[in-house]
Amino acid sequence: MSESDDKVLKERIINLRESRNLSQTDLAKMVDMSNSTLNKIEAGTRKISSSELKKFAIAFNVSSDYLLGNTDNMEKKKYYDLSDKEKNDIAIQAERLMEGIESGHNLNFYGEPATKEQKDRILIAVKTAMEMNKMEAKRKFTPKKYRD
Template identity: 70%
Template sequence: MFGSRLKDLRNERKLTQDDLGKLLNVSGKTIGTWERDSRQPNIESINKLATIFGVTTDYLLGNSDEKKSQKYYELSDKEKNDIAIQAERLMEGIESGHNLNFYGEPATKEQKDRILIAVKTAMEMNKMEAKRKFTPKKHRD
C-alpha cells in the first residue's frame, strides 16, 4: 500500500525517483525499494514525504484514504471569505451610522483596521464553535 501511494504521489508531481531522492537525501534506488515495498523508510522520511506531498502520514501508510486531514470544525476558504465580507459590511454599517470615535476623537485608519481584524477573528471563532457544536458525533474527533 505504502509503495503504490508513494509512486502515485511522485508521478502526480512529475518527479523521478532520483528527484525525490535528492529532496530526502537518499538515492533514487532507495525510493525504488520503497515503491516496491521491499523496504520501508524511517519515520523521519515518512514525515518528510507527507510534507513534500501535502498529505497525512496516515494516508501514506495506508491507514486512511483521506489525503489531507481537515478537522470538522476548520473553516474552509469560502467560509473565511464569507466572514471577511460580513465583517467589512459590519464595519461599513458602524462607520455610516455614527462616526466611530475613541475617547472623543475620530478613529484612525489603523484603529479601524484593528477593529476589522478583531471582528473577523471573533466571527471565525463563532463559526468554528457552531461547527463543533452542530457536527454529528460520528464526524467529531
C-alpha cells in the first residue's frame, strides 16, 4: 500500500470509531489488540495486517474495500446482491417478457412457457410500475395551483 492508501485506511478507522462513539479501548477490545497497537495504527506509525483489516471490517460491519479506500460504499456486498451481468441478463429477459406481453403470444419465463400465474404476476408488476410512473409524472408536471 502507498502512503496515501495508509492515510485513507487510518482516517476511515478513526472516523468509523468516532462515529460509533467508541473509545480506542473499546475498539481495541473488539478487534482483539492492545490499546497501544491501535494507537499506533491510528497515528499512522504501524501498518495493519490482512487479518487485522478483516477484524476491523467485521467490527464496523463494512467491507475491507471501504476501509482501504477502494470504494466509498460502506455497505458490505451481500451474497444475494446482483452482479452487473445478472442485472443486464434480467433487463434483457424483461424486454423479452414485455415483447411477449405486447404480442399476446410466445411469452416465456426463463426458457419455459409462462404459466397463467406468472403472466398475472408480470402484468401486476408492469401495472404497478406504470402507476408509479404516472404518479411521479403528475407530481412533476401538475401546476402548483392544481396541487392539494
